[in-house]
Amino acid sequence: MKVSHFINTIIEEDIESGKHKRAITRFPPEPNGLLHLGHARAIITNYTMAKNHGGYFNLRFDDTNPVKEDISFVEGIKEDIAWLGCEWENLFFASDYFNEMYQRALLLIKRGKAFVDDLSAEDIKKYRGNLTTPGKESPYKNRSIEENLQLFIDMKNGVYLDGSKVLRAKIDMTSPNMNMRDPIIYRIQRAHHYNTGDEWCIYPMYDYAHPIEDAIEGITHSLCSLEFEDHRPLYDWVVKYCEMEKIPRQIEFGRLIMANKVTGKRNLKQLVENNVVMGWDDPRLITLSGQRRRGVPPEAIVDFINALGLPKTQGPTEIDMLDQFVRDHLKTSAPRTNAVLDPLKLIVDNYPEDKVEYLEVENNRENEALGTRKIPFSKYVYIEREDFIEVKPNKKWKRLALGIEVRLMHAYFVKANSIVKNEQGVITEVHCTYDEATKSGSGFNERKPNGNIHFVDATHNQKAEIRLFEDLILDFKDKDIPFIEKINPDSLIIKHGFIEEGMKVKKGDRFQFTRNGYYSVDKDTTKDNIVFNRIVSLRSSFKKKAV
Ligand code: ATP
Ligand code: MG
Numbered sequence: 001m002k003v004s005h006f007i008n009t010i011i012e013e014d015i016e017s018g019k020h021k022r023a024i025t026r027f028p029p030e031p032n033g034l035l036h037l038g039h040a041r042a043i044i045t046n047y048t049m050a051k052n053h054g055g056y057f058n059l060r061f062d063d064t065n066p067v068k069e070d071i072s073f074v075e076g077i078k079e080d081i082a083w084l085g086c087e088w089e090n091l092f093f094a095s096d097y098f099n100e101m102y103q104r105a106l107l108l109i110k111r112g113k114a115f116v117d118d119l120s121a122e123d124i125k126k127y128r129g130n131l132t133t134p135g136k137e138s139p140y141k142n143r144s145i146e147e148n149l150q151l152f153i154d155m156k157n158g159v160y161l162d163g164s165k166v167l168r169a170k171i172d173m174t175s176p177n178m179n180m181r182d183p184i185i186y187r188i189q190r191a192h193h194y195n196t197g198d199e200w201c202i203y204p205m206y207d208y209a210h211p212i213e214d215a216i217e218g219i220t221h222s223l224c225s226l227e228f229e230d231h232r233p234l235y236d237w238v239v240k241y242c243e244m245e246k247i248p249r250q251i252e253f254g255r256l257i258m259a260n261k262v263t264g265k266r267n268l269k270q271l272v273e274n275n276v277v278m279g280w281d282d283p284r285l286i287t288l289s290g291q292r293r294r295g296v297p298p299e300a301i302v303d304f305i306n307a308l309g310l311p312k313t314q315g316p317t318e319i320d321m322l323d324q325f326v327r328d329h330l331k332t333s334a335p336r337t338n339a340v341l342d343p344l345k346l347i348v349d350n351y352p353e354d355k356v357e358y359l360e361v362e363n364n365r366e367n368e369a370l371g372t373r374k375i376p377f378s379k380y381v382y383i384e385r386e387d388f389i390e391v392k393p394n395k396k397w398k399r400l401a402l403g404i405e406v407r408l409m410h411a412y413f414v415k416a417n418s419i420v421k422n423e424q425g426v427i428t429e430v431h432c433t434y435d436e437a438t439k440s441g442s443g444f445n446e447r448k449p450n451g452n453i454h455f456v457d458a459t460h461n462q463k464a465e466i467r468l469f470e471d472l473i474l475d476f477k478d479k480d481i482p483f484i485e486k487i488n489p490d491s492l493i494i495k496h497g498f499i500e501e502g503m504k505v506k507k508g509d510r511f512q513f514t515r516n517g518y519y520s521v522d523k524d525t526t527k528d529n530i531v532f533n534r535i536v537s538l539r540s541s542f543k544k545k546a547v
Helices: 006-016 037-052 069-084 096-110 123-127 145-156 206-216 226-241 266-271 288-296 296-310 318-331 542-546
Strands: 024-027 055-060 089-092 114-117 166-170 184-188 202-204 221-225 248-252 343-348 357-362 370-376 380-386 405-408 413-421 427-437 463-468 492-501 510-513 515-521 531-537
Touching: 006 037, 006 221, 024 037, 037 055, 037 221, 037 288, 037 296, 055 069, 055 096, 055 380, 069 288, 089 096, 089 123, 096 114, 096 145, 096 166, 096 202, 114 145, 145 184, 145 206, 166 226, 184 206, 202 206, 206 221, 206 226, 221 226, 288 296, 296 318, 296 357, 296 427, 318 510, 318 515, 318 531, 370 542
Parallel strands: 024 055, 055 089, 221 248, 343 427, 463 531
Antiparallel strands: 114 166, 166 184, 184 202, 343 380, 357 370, 405 413, 413 427, 463 492, 510 515, 515 531
C-alpha cells in the first residue's frame, strides 16, 4: 500500500542518504489491556513503513511494569495484530532485556551519569520544581561512583525496601523540559512478573527502557504518538550515554481519537470490569476485538487508517468515516438476503392456501459471481412493520398502505385491502390481493407499483436474534460527568425477526440484509439461536444526526 506522509519522507531521505539500508520498526504495546482503533494507526504505520522500505516490523511487548500487566492480554493483542494483516518478523518481550538494561545502568553509574537517591517520592516531586521554577539538586547527587555502584547492586539484591531508593539519571535540574530533571530510571518494586517471575525486585522506568529496547533490536525509526515528543531528548540521552551501538530515531505522529467513543485501556477496562459491556470484544467498543466481533472487515480499517494519513494534529474523527469504508468493502463481497426485524404479517387472500413457489434471486446484483438462490413465497409472508401505514401520508411514501399497490421484491404486486388490529390497537395482519400477471421477470409493465418492499415467507423461514447498536455513552462531550455515569440504557437493541429459510450461516459470515444494512453472524450463535450483529446500516445516518 503506497502512502505519503512526513514519516514516509523522512525514511526515504534516510535511505537515499545511505544512513539506513532499510526501515526496521516495531509496535510496542503494554500488555495491560486490549488494543483499540487508535493502536491500529500505530500498528499499520509501523508495519507499512517497514514493508515499503525493504525492512521488517517487530512486535514487542513493553512489559516493564509488572503490577499493571497480564499475560492474558498478550495472546489477545497478537490476535488483533494478525487480524489486521500486519505480520511481524520477530516477537519480543522487553522483559527479556532486563539484564542488559541493568548492565547499561551500571555503565551509566561508572560514567558518572546516574546516582542512587534516598529522597522520598514526595521530596523528589517537591525538588523537581515546575514549569516556571527550576528544580533543586538532590542532596544525594554527589555520592561517589563507588558508593552508587554498591547501592545500586544492593538495590538489585533486595537489600532495601520498596520505594526507599531509586536510581536517577544525572542530567539537568534546571532544564525547561521536566523530563530531563534527573529522571528516575529504576525503582524498587517487589512484584511478580509473568515472564521473569521473582528474579527482579528493581524495574526500569519506561523512558529508560524503551530507547534501550529499540536500540537492541536495531530499530531505525521508532514511531510513536505525540505525547512522547517531550520525552525525545531523554530518549536520545539514554541511547547516547548507555553507549548503544545502534541509534534509533524517535518520530511522533498525532494520536487517532474517535469522536464519542471510549478509548484508553484504563477506561475500556472500567467498562469491562463493571459489566457495562459483554467483554473487551463487545461490538459497541472500538477495541479491535470488538470491531472484529461486530463484523468490520480488517481491510476497511486499513483503508480508513491510510485515508486519514498521518497528521500531527489530534482532532476527533467520526466513526461514520470508518462505516463508509466498511460499506465499500461489503457492497460487492457480501451476499444479500432478506430479513425482517420487526415482522408484520401479510396475508395474500387470493393466493392458494397450500401453494409455495420458489423464486430465483441473485445473491448480489453487483457481483454475479456470488450466484443465485431460491426463496419461498406463499399466502403468508412477513414484511417490515415500518413498510406499512394505514393511510398513505404523501407522495414520498413509497411503501404499502391501504388501497395502495407495491411490489413484493422478486415476487408479485400486492394491494392492501384491510387490516386486523389487536385490543391495544396494534396492527397484527394486513390482508391483500396479488396480481398473478405481475410476477417478477415476466416483463409486466402496464402499471407501476408504489415502491418495492422485501419480505420473508411466514411459513418457511428461520428465526433470528438481531442486535443493533447505538452510542454507548450519552452526552459524551460533557466532561463534567464521568462517562461511566452516562451509559446509554438503549445502546443494545435486540430484535427477534426472521431470515430466509435457505440461509446457511457460520460465525463471522457477513451479509447485506436487503434495504437495511450489513450484518455478521455473532459468536453467541448456537444451533437453536442464530445471532446477528448490525455492522453498519446501509446508508449513513451522520447527516441526520448533525442536523
Ligand atoms: P491507551 O492510552 O489507549 O491505553 P497506550 O498509549 O497506553 O494506549 P500502549 O500499549 O502503551 O498504549 O501503546 C502502544 C503504542 O500505540 C504506542 O507506541 C502508542 O504511541 C500507540 N498508540 C496508543 N494509542 C494511540 C492512538 N490513539 N493513536 C495512535 N497511536 C496510539
Ligand atoms: Mg501506555
